[in-house]
Amino acid sequence: MKHFIINQKINKFFNRFFTYLFLIVLSVIILYPLLITVQSAFNVSNLAAFALDTHMKWTLDNFHQLFTQSLYLTWFKNTMLIVILTMVIQVIIVTLAGYTYSRYRFKGRKNGLIFFLIIQMVPTMAALTAFFVLGLIINGLDQYWYLTMVYVGGGIPMNTWLMKGYFDTIPRDLDESARIDGAGHLRILCQINLPLAMPMIAVQALWAFMGPFGDYLLAAFLLRSPENMTVAVGLQQFIANPTNQNVSMFAAGSFLISIPIVILFLFLQRYFKSGLTAGGTKG
Amino acid sequence: MNNHQSKKKDVRKAGLLSLIPGFGQIYNGQILKGLLFLLITAIFLIELVTVGVPAFQGFFTLGTVPIRDHSLFLLVKGTLQLIITFVFLMVVLLSISDARQVAKQQNLFGSVNYSVSSMLKNVWERGFPYLLTFPAYFIMLFVIVFPVLVTLFMAFTNYDFYHIPPTKLIDWVGLKNFTNMFFLSSYRATFVTVLGWTIIWTILATTGQIALGIITAVVTNQKFIVGKRIFRIIFLLPWAIPAFVTIMSFSNMFNDSIGAINQQVLTLVNYLPFVHISDIPWKTDPFWTKTALLMIQTWLGFPYVFVMVTGVLQSIPDDLYEAANIDGANFLQKFTKITLPMILFATAPVFITQYTFNFNNFSIIYLFNSGGPGDVGGGAGSTDILISWIYKLTTGTSPQYAIASAITIVISIIVISISLITFKKTHAFNHEEMM
Numbered sequence: 001m002k003h004f005i006i007n008q009k010i011n012k013f014f015n016r017f018f019t020y021l022f023l024i025v026l027s028v029i030i031l032y033p034l035l036i037t038v039q040s041a042f043n044v045s046n047l048a049a050f051a052l053d054t055h056m057k058w059t060l061d062n063f064h065q066l067f068t069q070s071l072y073l074t075w076f077k078n079t080m081l082i083v084i085l086t087m088v089i090q091v092i093i094v095t096l097a098g099y100t101y102s103r104y105r106f107k108g109r110k111n112g113l114i115f116f117l118i119i120q121m122v123p124t125m126a127a128l129t130a131f132f133v134l135g136l137i138i139n140g141l142d143q144y145w146y147l148t149m150v151y152v153g154g155g156i157p158m159n160t161w162l163m164k165g166y167f168d169t170i171p172r173d174l175d176e177s178a179r180i181d182g183a184g185h186l187r188i189l190c191q192i193n194l195p196l197a198m199p200m201i202a203v204q205a206l207w208a209f210m211g212p213f214g215d216y217l218l219a220a221f222l223l224r225s226p227e228n229m230t231v232a233v234g235l236q237q238f239i240a241n242p243t244n245q246n247v248s249m250f251a252a253g254s255f256l257i258s259i260p261i262v263i264l265f266l267f268l269q270r271y272f273k274s275g276l277t278a279g280g281t282k283g
Numbered sequence: 284m285n286n287h288q289s290k291k292k293d294v295r296k297a298g299l300l301s302l303i304p305g306f307g308q309i310y311n312g313q314i315l316k317g318l319l320f321l322l323i324t325a326i327f328l329i330e331l332v333t334v335g336v337p338a339f340q341g342f343f344t345l346g347t348v349p350i351r352d353h354s355l356f357l358l359v360k361g362t363l364q365l366i367i368t369f370v371f372l373m374v375v376l377l378s379i380s381d382a383r384q385v386a387k388q389q390n391l392f393g394s395v396n397y398s399v400s401s402m403l404k405n406v407w408e409r410g411f412p413y414l415l416t417f418p419a420y421f422i423m424l425f426v427i428v429f430p431v432l433v434t435l436f437m438a439f440t441n442y443d444f445y446h447i448p449p450t451k452l453i454d455w456v457g458l459k460n461f462t463n464m465f466f467l468s469s470y471r472a473t474f475v476t477v478l479g480w481t482i483i484w485t486i487l488a489t490t491g492q493i494a495l496g497i498i499t500a501v502v503t504n505q506k507f508i509v510g511k512r513i514f515r516i517i518f519l520l521p522w523a524i525p526a527f528v529t530i531m532s533f534s535n536m537f538n539d540s541i542g543a544i545n546q547q548v549l550t551l552v553n554y555l556p557f558v559h560i561s562d563i564p565w566k567t568d569p570f571w572t573k574t575a576l577l578m579i580q581t582w583l584g585f586p587y588v589f590v591m592v593t594g595v596l597q598s599i600p601d602d603l604y605e606a607a608n609i610d611g612a613n614f615l616q617k618f619t620k621i622t623l624p625m626i627l628f629a630t631a632p633v634f635i636t637q638y639t640f641n642f643n644n645f646s647i648i649y650l651f652n653s654g655g656p657g658d659v660g661g662g663a664g665s666t667d668i669l670i671s672w673i674y675k676l677t678t679g680t681s682p683q684y685a686i687a688s689a690i691t692i693v694i695s696i697i698v699i700s701i702s703l704i705t706f707k708k709t710h711a712f713n714h715e716e717m718m
Contacts, residue, residue, distance in 0.1 A: 019502055026499065027518075033536060036532065036536065037532045050542055096416070100415040107380070116423050118699055119427055122434065124427075126688045128677060129684060130429065130434070137360070153427055156419050185407070215527075216646060216650065217645060217674070232525070232527045236531065257528065262523045
């Protein structure tokens with residue numbers, strides 16, 4: 001018996017040791033590259049070496065340069081405008097559509113959504129030209145609303161599906177009793193279902209926010225003039241040319257653009273569990 | 284009350300009349316609704332005569348005189364006209380089904396909505412689901428269906444750098460691009476090479492991120508861990524930071540001569556006894572570029588799986604494990620017999636979307652090393668996956684739009700069939716029948 005207990009203690013020790021070892025090593029692997037970028041943003045020298053500097057000198061010059069010698073502030077403003085527009089429009093559309101798919105039975109309901117879910121798997125890479133020509137025809141080239149519409153459209157099928165999955169988990173008895181009490185369609189939607197769907201709406205908002213934030217391709221293709229670019233396209237220019245990289249300005253720009261999204265992400269992450277598992281596991 | 288409505292309506296007649304939307308409604312006595320449908324029909328007919336017919340003509344000929352006729356515009360306008368026509372056909376179907384339903388209702392109850400207010404109320408009640416989904420459908424038609432149609436049509440043309448409108452015309456060439464792709468040796472060789480790497484990439488990268496995500500979730504979920512919240516936040520960071528930022532940073536770090544990996548990490552590793560690794564050609568050797576890409580994608584992609592699996596783990600009831608403990612199961616048995624099946628059952632459909640995501644993961648390939656190093660023919664670099672090859676085919680100095688479209692069609696068919704089969708197997712589309 002005593003032998004058994006000692007054995008168990010050793011087991012326990014090893015388990016804890018390797019658990020912490022794993023957690024710490026993984027944390028280092030995650031933090032190391034991020035620290036390099038953050039440090040390069042505040043480091044004085046624009047040495048080409050992109051590594052952790054052990055004796056760095058703090059400075060804000062890189063940011064000063066970024067604001068005065070490039071259009072970064074304009075890019076930042078553009079990105080924010082596009083991203084917020086996309087988020088608002090997409091969340092409204094997806095919430096309404098997801099609710100309808102969950103609560104109403106109507107012609108073309110099931111096939112409609114599955115059709116779009118399948119069709120959106122076709123990569124639109126080859127059709128970039130089509131977007132370009134359509135942009136020319138409807139005068140949308142170099143315009144934010146056009147890019148925003150493209151982002152919104154791409155996000156609708158999958159997110160509507162997840163939204164529908166979440167609404168499916170909200171009991172319908174509530175709707176029924178409200179209907180008996182004389183509530184109309186809009187009241188049932190706004191006063192009963194929307195408040196209950198808030199966690200999923202928060203997750204949806206975050207995803208709609210992050211999608212365009214990280215997009216390089218469409219923005220580079222549909223926004224042509226430098227003063228209309230987004231941060232992703234602008235930053236890429238700093239390091240695109242291998243012989244003339246501006247790593248410091250790139251790092252400073254990356255740091256600034258990451259701050260708002262990380263804060264929002266950590267702020268909303270408590271909703272993830274309910275949003276992801278309900279929407280994700282059910283379909 | 285409605286005595287004057289005693290005579291029966293012919294349901295079939297109402298439906299047939301509605302082939303011209305509006306007539307069926309007027310036959311049913313719903314004048315206002317009928318006029319509304321007629322108005323839509325009239326607008327469509329005017330559009331068809333003034334814009335539509337020339338658009339269809341242009342679509343079939345793709346232009347006859349260079350400079351004057353811009354083949355690409357004709358193709359795009361024809362596609363748009365197709366979509367508009369399709370939407371009108373939907374209106375026709377709606378009108379027929381509406382006319383038949385109203386006629387049936389009249390025969391049963393002898394009543395019909397005459398007044399404006401009752402009609403509006405009816406539209407609100409019955410049309411509510413259509414009203415709410417309309418914006419979604421409208422945008423999807425133009426942002427998702429339209430480009431897919433254009434890609435489909437372009438695959439049957441000869442649109443390449445020899446045929447750039449408006450100085451040259453584009454022509455329909457039938458299946459030539461597809462036969463070229465499979466029988467012309469140069470394209471076939473590139474296609475096979477790129478497809479091979481795409482499949483390896485998709486499987487390894489996705490499996491890597493899923494495996495790391497599951498392991499991390501299981502390890503982090505143990506009760507005794509101090510500072511769990513901090514670890515969880517750290518593990519979320521790769522997901523929270525915009526991917527283009529991290530990929531570009533990694534691209535710098537893996538630089539052969541000045542990057543942190545060669546300069547710092549390898550130097551540190553070499554302090555270990557019996558280890559000596561010289562500088563690794565991350566950006567210039569295909570094998571090492573592929574290795575770097577796989578490591579980066581695992582780094583980028585695991586947090587999503589981690590968060591989801593953590594959610595599942597917390598929903599597994601404790602008594603399952605207690606029962607297993609009583610039966611004397613060890614850690615591995617508990618993991619393979621309880622934890623893993625529960626995770627896979629709950630999250631399989633989402634894992635499938637991860638595979639399709641990586642199959643089309645353009646950003647990492649393009650932003651890390653532009654698909655390089657080297658060249659495997661057809662304009663593709665050695666780490667190009669199909670999607671980034673298509674991008675190069677359409678944006679390079681000698682664009683090959685038609686071939687790129689044909690490749691898109693082929694890989695779409697592959698991806699869609701695989702997803703459909705797996706979705707069917709996991710019953711992702713079927714659960715709602717149980718409601």
